[in-house]
Amino acid sequence: MNRFLSRETSLQLLRTIQASSHRFIYEHEKHRVVLLNEGGEELAFFRLPIVFPPPGTPTPVEVAQVNYVMLLIQSGNCALGYFEDGINLDHKVFRSYMVRKKQGTSQIKYLKTKGKSRAGSRVRLGETVEFFENINERLQAYFSEHEVHRIAISCSKTLIPYLYHSKVPTPFEKNDARLYKIPKHIHTPIYEVMMDAHKFLLKGKLIYEPVQQALIDALLGEASDSPEDVDEEEF
Template sequence: MDNTDFSRSYNSEKHSIHFSREGNGFQLRLPITVKVSADAVLTDSEVKYLMLLVQTGSASVGVFQGGKCLEHKVFTAYMVRKKQGTSQIKHLKTKGKSRAGSRVRLAKTLLFFEDINTRLIRHFKENEFDRIAFSCSKILMPYLFGSKVETPFDRKDERIYKIPKHLHQPNFEVMLGMQRFLNKGEVIYDQNDFPELEEVLNHL
């Protein structure tokens, strides 16, 4: 397949290159370890990135360079109400925080995000990150970015790469699994539009 027939553009948020030809196109999701210039040219610089995974009651923070994990930390908090199995945050949206148990869980929730941001601040002081691999439940975003301890990056930071994969409760093993996923590339295309691409991939 002659790549001179294609125009291409780089999407930083998705860390992917889109190739198009005669109205049709396909997408190449790049490994996070690959650095790309604005004009979609691959460079040979080594990538250092922070990974932040947040779900109700648990979070993982890791510092990676190339394919190596340099540091990691797992955070946990008691945020789920017994028997009902709902998170304290969801409960607050419906029934408030009048009971003592609810107030305790809310305090632990706020401390959970303060601890995460305290750790992030240290990493950002000690490192220059090329990317921020990020996955966070939507309902938790206001608590992360509205914490008393300020998050050291903005939610619109251009380095953020929203991980395109479902996340289980983040622990160290889950983080390493996510690292393996991010270290791989993926071609997304319609085989009816690019039968020659289908043939090439079948021979890899």
């Protein structure tokens, strides 16, 4: 089962888990708490809102400020932004001529099977290079001006090498511990899509089997969200 929780209910649930006798571990890469039984078997997963620092951080969740960047990239389209405590302070959308119109495939994928062609391919490749340079320039600005705690990213494996091998380097490494792969399908990146994904990341998410319903009810207690705050949709 999947259950989405508001920021307030997520905070109450996290407090309850930390104060209880239930065993749990925190998975930094997925920003989630895993509830365990005495034998170490997984009972439930609780993805934390992106504005929550990792459990055990000296600063309490209520007063901690989490700064983060969202980066969404698909062939020829990118939306990125800088956020503080759930507020978008800056954003930028980039578009590039990277797709072969008749075939509908990106020039990058085409090169893997057909190699370079004529002038059109050179134009697309040139725009691809500029596309990633522009992205990294904006990222460099964010990281130079702010302390960034998290990097929420959605980027296809095909495009990852172009992001990290651009002449303008990314302000983080491929194995940076702050990287957080957004656990949601992302449509063509535009500002509205980025903000929709951000709304998703601001919620907590419980994943559990029906047999654990009693455990979940006990942990939530009176902290259960109202119907409009609960979303059973699969992502």
